[in-house]
Amino acid sequence: MQQGATEAQIEKIIARLVEDGFDVHRSTGVIHTVLGGVGGNENFDTAVVELMEGVKEVHRIISPYKLASRGFRPAGTVVKIRDVEIGGGKVVVMAGPCSVESRDQIERSADIVADAGASVIRGGAFKPRSSPYSFQGIGEEGLEMLRRAADRRRLLVISEVMDATQIPVLSTYSDILQIGARNMQNFNLLREIGKIRKPVLLKRGIAATIEELLLSAEYILSGGNYEVILCERGIRTFETYTRNTMDISAIPVVHKLSHLPIVGDPSHGTGRRDLVPPMARSAVAAGADGLLMEVHHDPDHALSDGAQSLYPHQYAELMKQIKLIAQATGRSL
Ligand code: PEP
Ligand code: MN
DSSP states (O other): OOTTOOHHHHHHHHHHHHHTTEEEEEEEOSSOEEEEEEESOTTOOTHHHHTSTTOOOOOOOSOSOSTTBGGGSTTOOOEEETTEEETSSBOEEEEEOSBOOOHHHHHHHHHHHHHTTOSEEEOBSSOOOSSTTSOOOOTHHHHHHHHHHHHHTTOEEEEEOOSGGGHHHHHHHOSEEEEOGGGTTOHHHHHHHHHSOSOEEEEOOTTOOHHHHHHHHHHHHHTTOOOEEEEEOOBOOSOOSSSSBOOTTHHHHHHHHBSSOEEEOHHHHHSOGGGHHHHHHHHHHTTOSEEEEEBOSSGGGOSSOGGGSBOHHHHHHHHHHHHHHHHHTTOBO
């Protein structure tokens, strides 16, 4: 309450909180009276009391998400797919081209990825592109290519689902369904993904706060799908040198606030291959449970995101460094 708030104003606030089921604890200091509301309606709009007379400020102490909060599972969630565990003692690397382009490209990619020690191959068959004139992906045919190449090298598959109608086809071919940055707040899609029992990787939206990312995860968890992996892929800031600003601090923040594993995507996080290795190393040093990275056998001719795709030799070199950083942070690759 404000300094000098009257007893009548204080009583009015208490009555309003009690009306919504709160137990009100009053503490009277020399200058301020503090009212603590416990229990009550968790969806209570704090602005209601904030704008009543005599109130100085209102702070919400509990988080607006429940199932995604660390307190729900203090030990943390481990998403297990065959023999790969995301959120456990190993840093899991998911790598491959931005888009599936052809069988030859994806077979080569599987070799590049597996030879350097990654366990998941990535590749979009349905692509969210800023321009309707850009390459949009080759669809189901691409998913089939990805699956075959992955099986040949005993890799898992991650690929993006852009729309709820694509869930069945993605579930057929892919081990992890990726929800892209542009769809982080596509609430209908999130609800549908909540109904399936398949691991999902939810990317942080281009302009989303960490709280919004966790609320989007809550949509999926509240449907009963607990196999959610989060991904920091950079956010839009006023900086123009990089495509996005890779928010490394989001990684330890998410670990503090939530039990869900989080991986870093330094490719979309920077948009430039020269910056991918340092940001990949930073993400792992900051505790990321894994990395999602773009690598292409011929990035200069890639159909999408070539500039941020690593050359195979760069990728192999980076994997050696990641191994050392994983060990330095008490994990392995
Ligand atoms: C991608 O992974 O290729 C992609 C489109 O990512 P984002 O949704 O983060 O832009
Ligand atoms: Mn891409």
